[in-house]
Amino acid sequence: MKQRKVVDGNHAAALGALLSKPDVVAAYPITPQTPLVQHFSQYVANGVMDSTIVEPESEHSAMSILTGSSLAGGRTFTATSSQGLALMYEPYFRVSTMRLPIVMDIVNREMISPQSVWGGPQDSLTLRDAGWIQIYVEDNQEILDMTIQAFKIAEHKDVLLPVNICYDGFYLSHMTEGVYVPEQDEVTEFLPPYRPTHVKLDPEEPMAVDPLTPGNYLQYYRELHMQAMDEAKRVIKEVNDEFAKKFGRDYFGLVEPYRMDDAEFVLVTLGSLTGSARVAVDLAREKGVKAGLIKIRSLRPFPLEEIKELLKDRKAVGVVDRNVSFGWHTGIVYQEIKSAISDLDTVPTVPFVGGLGGEDLTTELMSDAIDHVVKAGKNSQIENKTIWLINDKGR
Amino acid sequence: MKQRKVVDGNHAAALGALLSKPDVVAAYPITPQTPLVQHFSQYVANGVMDSTIVEPESEHSAMSILTGSSLAGGRTFTATSSQGLALMYEPYFRVSTMRLPIVMDIVNREMISPQSVWGGPQDSLTLRDAGWIQIYVEDNQEILDMTIQAFKIAEHKDVLLPVNICYDGFYLSHMTEGVYVPEQDEVTEFLPPYRPTHVKLDPEEPMAVDPLTPGNYLQYYRELHMQAMDEAKRVIKEVNDEFAKKFGRDYFGLVEPYRMDDAEFVLVTLGSLTGSARVAVDLAREKGVKAGLIKIRSLRPFPLEEIKELLKDRKAVGVVDRNVSFGWHTGIVYQEIKSAISDLDTVPTVPFVGGLGGEDLTTELMSDAIDHVVKAGKNSQIENKTIWLINDKGR
Amino acid sequence: MKKTDFICAIGKELNIINTGDWKVYPPVIDQEKCKKCGLCLLYCPTNSVKHEDGKYIIHLEFCKGCGVCIHECPANSIEFKKGE
Amino acid sequence: MKKTDFICAIGKELNIINTGDWKVYPPVIDQEKCKKCGLCLLYCPTNSVKHEDGKYIIHLEFCKGCGVCIHECPANSIEFKKGE
Amino acid sequence: MKEIRIHGRGGQGAVTTSEIIVYAAVEDGLFGACFPYFGFEKKGGPVTAFVRIDERKIREKNQVYNPNCIMVIDPTLINAVDIFVGAKDNSILVMNTKSVEAMEIPNEIKRVAYVDANSASMDIFGRLLPNTIVLGAFAKATGWVSLDKIIERTKDIWGDKNVEAIQYGYDNVKILDVNGGFSNEEN
Amino acid sequence: MKEIRIHGRGGQGAVTTSEIIVYAAVEDGLFGACFPYFGFEKKGGPVTAFVRIDERKIREKNQVYNPNCIMVIDPTLINAVDIFVGAKDNSILVMNTKSVEAMEIPNEIKRVAYVDANSASMDIFGRLLPNTIVLGAFAKATGWVSLDKIIERTKDIWGDKNVEAIQYGYDNVKILDVNGGFSNEEN
Amino acid sequence: MSVAENIAKLDDMVGPGVTACLGCNAELSMRMALKVFGSNTIVGIPPGCMGGVQSVGWADKTGMKIPVFFPLLDNTASMLAGIKKYYERVGRDVNVVAFAGDGATVDAGFQALSGAAERGDNIIYVCYDNEGYMNTGFQRSSSTALGSWTSTTPVGSSTKGKVSHKKDMPMIMAMHDIPYMATASPAYMPDMIKKLEKAKNVKNGLAYVHIYNTCATGWGYESERSIEICRKGVQSRFTPIYEFENGKFSLNINIKKPIPIEDFLFSMKKYKHISEDQVKDLQRYTDEKWENLLMLCNATDK
Amino acid sequence: MSVAENIAKLDDMVGPGVTACLGCNAELSMRMALKVFGSNTIVGIPPGCMGGVQSVGWADKTGMKIPVFFPLLDNTASMLAGIKKYYERVGRDVNVVAFAGDGATVDAGFQALSGAAERGDNIIYVCYDNEGYMNTGFQRSSSTALGSWTSTTPVGSSTKGKVSHKKDMPMIMAMHDIPYMATASPAYMPDMIKKLEKAKNVKNGLAYVHIYNTCATGWGYESERSIEICRKGVQSRFTPIYEFENGKFSLNINIKKPIPIEDFLFSMKKYKHISEDQVKDLQRYTDEKWENLLMLCNATDK
């Protein structure tokens, strides 16, 4: 029997992690992730959860503690945001290259300066090339479900990479809605215990972890890491399907196409802003515009083949970025989408940026975006000039 | 009169910084950057240099100290590598968004794990989206000259952004060759003192730096930051030209084309590996192959227009990356080049990866790369499958 | 997007936040009872107590009504004026 | 590219580095003079001094020839054998 | 879709109130979502929370700019913020106040529901805790979610006294249809 | 282009020796570049350094795999590393050794220059500091850079005693043309 | 003139109406410290309640009358060091000051502070110790005392608040051999003011002032009792008031007859659950620390 | 049986032939510590000489007979804490040990260590203090003593070595109220071994052992004098040998008649330039520290 709860995103994440039975959790509080940490402490205090919680003095130590626990053979979980992610970047890069299947939820928040605590995935996107799998989600149910799936993906023998589940600060972390909470038994069935053999610190079978390594070896490990990312594309889909079968909720793997079958004008989105984009697509359809949407779920590994396939032969494409790429004058996702479709016939593409620092990306703005895309498609306009989506409602 | 010295890359960097007369220098030692730090300490000990040196307990503090000194109005310099850069990432991102024109040389070194101290720009490339200008150089003279130019670019009123001069560990840092050292007078003329007004902590004119900032302001500052990056494209070229005029050495601005006029088969490179690529291009030309080369100097801002212009109507293009993009199964520069040429007619492109962890990218390997590119061009082969350049000499 | 005169996040004009309207009741010093020890001035977190013409006076614009001054006054000379 | 059995940087077999050939001269204990205090064993950085059959013996395979044992021996019983 | 905006002061439970409404909606078989506007207000500062209720999954994750219902937990807020901004046509005001006579009610508001929650709160709790009383008034005035579910959740979180408060609000709210009157049909 | 590979042991100054050669080349109006192979060798372990000299700017930044000249500062290295690996045809061996009689000289080596730098070093310095003596031998055997410039730089770094050592090496190196003999022309 | 009269003449550097909670005595300490340091001061306030209450400002407005900035949570001392070095270089004597919570000081920013202390950077570092991360909702910090409830050391069926003792930050800073270290309490305001003045006048290294602040919201007591709780901390010897000046320790408020520690603990909610054993442990800890301190002061009968 | 005979029976956990310099007594300390801790041990060796000499291994080979790993320079204690927590959880008693240089301990990794100490993580942390960053070519660390030449505090026309004193790490760690803290010197090997054994047996928190190691290459003396220099450090009282156990201090090697500090300083190159004033300052510092220590030991006539 399914249990339903009305919880916010942080609580959903905590429930997902709780059900995954991590051995060790170490996290440092930071707005808007803090309540997640508190839920854990409370679970353990109440004896609901049998994890070891460690309270570090910083995020750098949080990730380092998990590195140790994971190396010793444990399943580990943490969560952070923005400055916290930045502070732990040194061990963050390292755990992926050590192939440790740590799961970390990132509650996306702007990077300072300006001093801000509000939402925006600039934090994790800027660090997308550190070797982690990064999956972006849209609502609380997806947070919960993907936090569970994350462990299964991470620990898969063909993957063995750490995974981030990224969700928008406040928009999801502090949004309350109903979610279905799977039964512990079923989750345990779905997600068997972690038993590492590829790297482990244990006096019973001594090994050196990370000896000094000359380049000819290093290259080999890098190649394997890249292969594991490729495998992860398959595994993410497999785990998605298995989950869908067992729990009845399907997220379509690396990307989710929405009304794409006959779509001519396409928006590409990431994270919670997808919601208002869906509404805008529906509105456009009502007006007879063949709009469609691609929600990118896995940014790393990048769904190159899927994007190419889905964007082939469209009339125009817009990418909505809640982040910037400073040296490109567009958003980061736009820059990558352009790369992905480089070998296709050139199609007008429009970079949108907006919603930074916790600004809303309203349905109206999304409809504007679709209008721009339609216009670009009709004029075959190749401009690549970023259009800012600016919310002036309620000011 | 020009003075010539025979120095290694670290020494060249130290000389460049010395001539730029920074007020405050704070750096933490790390292989292969360490000798640079030591040169400074020695300059100050000998009274040759009138900078304040601060010896921090970590790179995080090094960047933080410079943040303070720069906010107080000083010209500041530091240098780091790999793990050091990783550890300072939190303040690193912040100084760019605070618009502080700090100059930092990055002595490129692989990121661990594997435990490595050898060359490779994975460190700075992974952090290319943190809002800094990143310029990659090829030899010791360019290190010295660009370290000076970096201050001028950074402090330009239309830019006001921090600048990284990135040079390969060991390949340049520990390579000794002759360089011309400009006279102090001339450098001082070229580079007047720094007098900030845009942000400054001074009791004589109180202001708050980084108040809590809602999204509608944050978006504005981000837009200005992106504009400054665009301006920087112009400024880098202007400064290059002024420098060339004054000191007689021209680096061609954002990118340096080599034998590109009639080139059909093009290699794109970054950093010190350009040297052997040049030799390979010459060898190919001798054999009648119309090979050419583009050396990317400024990766941030990304030379979008230049790349498009230079790659238009070529028969095939190869990109040699001494780094990887884990989720793309290519190198990072390749991924970006593909994006840059997305609107051009599709041309066969070949991603190369090699030289990681201090492995050599020999002239022979570069010739192999050109062969691959030629083949791809002849077959109009669109594959995008990474070819590893593996050095088996001397094993 | 809010335009400012600055290129990065700085603030120059003083921010004024009306914390005076947080209070339920205003504290008032009974100048008769007051022994001029000045503890209320030393302990008031909001800097609302001033020393004027030899007297301690509570300025109410920013007083949040926490009651510390009342609690600490050794002469029991301060009270919330609940009349309003 | 060097292939290994591992997917990340680990090492299992013991690495043996020939530091024995660093030394210029080998140290030798004069068993006659030796007072069996064992200080050479306690102070040898390379773990080259062994206690065998009641005697302290220097194994030379990894001894780098630093001379600490010689310098510290209270009985002056150790010397570099310069003959070779 | 029903969109609700709740105005309160830091410490008055506006955010939890919004969560209770969502809980009730979900238990009623509807979809609901809410979130607070996160500023840095400590005790005393104005706080806003947003709620959406619908028969279909709620996809928008933005503030409510055009509420169908405006709930005001603290009567003094009327001086501090523009509580009516963006009000949709045919919408409802639920307010803690002694009287609405002196208030200018904009045209979009078609129903005004008010209760003197401050006084009632002093009676019930002996101190100022008006939010659950206003919540009861909301339940009655809108009928959008069922009273039992609201009570169920409130009991869980805050206990019996607050159930009493809800009931009080429900029973004692005064409902005036104004500006032509409210219709639950159109939306 | 001339490519030189220098073999020494940690602490023997192989790296500085390579820098002195580059200095001399540059002062002679040529181009030069050198760098060490960076392992983690402390005192005593084998060390390698690479030098290139040319009339044109040196662009390659790689190890020297096919040297025209191999310099060996420590005679014992011959047992520890394969000093001849990759030797180019028509190349020169400059070596610190008492005698080369027992050595197998591969075909690519056309000139062998040797000096008993260990003994000479004991005479000059009273301890083992063979590198500048071998450097002197190199100057004579190759003629690729001028002796004065080598001396100039050595003096700067290490002082007069070492100048004496250089001169000793220069004057006392024994040069044998083997395997058909060396030619400076072809390259 | 009385202390109050003197203080009354000093300008408040903090904007009126920062949004700290009612009765927040960190706000009190901040205003007082900056009054003493005066207008020739640059102040850094890292993330934490005092930064969160808009004392650094909001949007394009400032919260202070002096230059103020937001360091990162973890680099306050280093940023200050950088500022000071520049002013020393140009020959201007400016007070470069931190006003930082215990989280920013004892946890995330500790290493930066320790580094500055060792280098002898001439900055003034004031830590307001409210024994937890208040701004994010009262999580434990290294400065949280044993047994205390916090949102990350909650009280439940299997745990009863924090399990380890408070990190002894003042003593640790003294052991850094800085020229000036002092503890202070707002309940002993004249002593606190004197110490802030001393800190201001240190010219040969780092001055560290550790203020034991309470927090009505987090600790759970009525806002008007802020000073009372502070005072009880001192009177129970739990928060000893002493000084370390040029290598010498001295006790400034000698509590000859301490109140039982329970009187302090049970005056607020965060300790309301603690067991007898925990009380005993806290008493033992307090006594030992006091003994060591007396020994170091060599002032047993002062 | 003599100490040496006992030690002789213990297995060396370190691979033969690590590439440390001739006479390196950090190598000696490492081998000795790991002999004492034995095969049921996991050891982390952060970047530094002892990591650089291939004790963690090379390519696909290991440098140890026990599990060994390279922490980052700045996270040794945290990584260890994570390992230990896991083993505690599964009920296995494994020694989780750091062997870390002063740079990794007193500078870059200090905060992580301080955090672990406060949390009461049951790890064994051994710091080999050679007073500088040796692996990267002898730069100053916070543990470098005043006046010392290093490559970043060089001797030139305007500077004369390091300007600040050594950070008093042992005392700082003791002030963290950990169950066990000790200083040790290889010159007093039986004492050092006893302390390593005690550290091994601590089960209720962090054990910290601070070994004063010398460095022939960096400090500038002939390799055979390593132990002699260590001994002089102790005999001059510059490196006092003491212990802090369950809240009590005790002096283990009481140097009643210290040798003049010059005898220690001038026995190596790194101090050869120092001035009379610097010597006096070092002597004063040494004396003050000794006095405080005695006071804390309450053991003036032991």
Ligand SMILES: Cc1ncc(C[n+]2csc(CCOP(=O)(O)OP(=O)(O)O)c2C)c(N)n1
């Ligand atoms: C790197 C980083 N991690 C976490 C945070 C989130 N954060 C902001 S304030 C704070 C707590 C500050 O506590 P303290 O310094 O004690 O000040 P208080 O809030 O108690 O006044 C935390 C954890 C941050 N800003 N930066």
Ligand SMILES: Cc1ncc(C[n+]2csc(CCOP(=O)(O)OP(=O)(O)O)c2C)c(N)n1
């Ligand atoms: C973040 C980071 N910064 C810098 C370095 C470079 N580094 C490697 S070892 C070392 C010094 C270590 O000194 P210490 O711990 O005292 O050990 P020792 O070398 O003296 O044995 C440094 C600075 C690094 N590895 N990581």
Ligand code: SF4
């Ligand atoms: S009530 Fe509080 S804020 Fe108001 S004057 Fe008294 S102490 Fe100050």
Ligand code: SF4
């Ligand atoms: S010479 Fe050194 S390494 Fe050799 S046995 Fe003696 S102490 Fe050990």
Ligand code: SF4
């Ligand atoms: S939570 Fe505590 S420290 Fe923070 S503002 Fe409120 S009373 Fe002050």
Ligand code: SF4
């Ligand atoms: S440099 Fe010093 S510490 Fe490092 S291996 Fe050599 S002697 Fe040992």
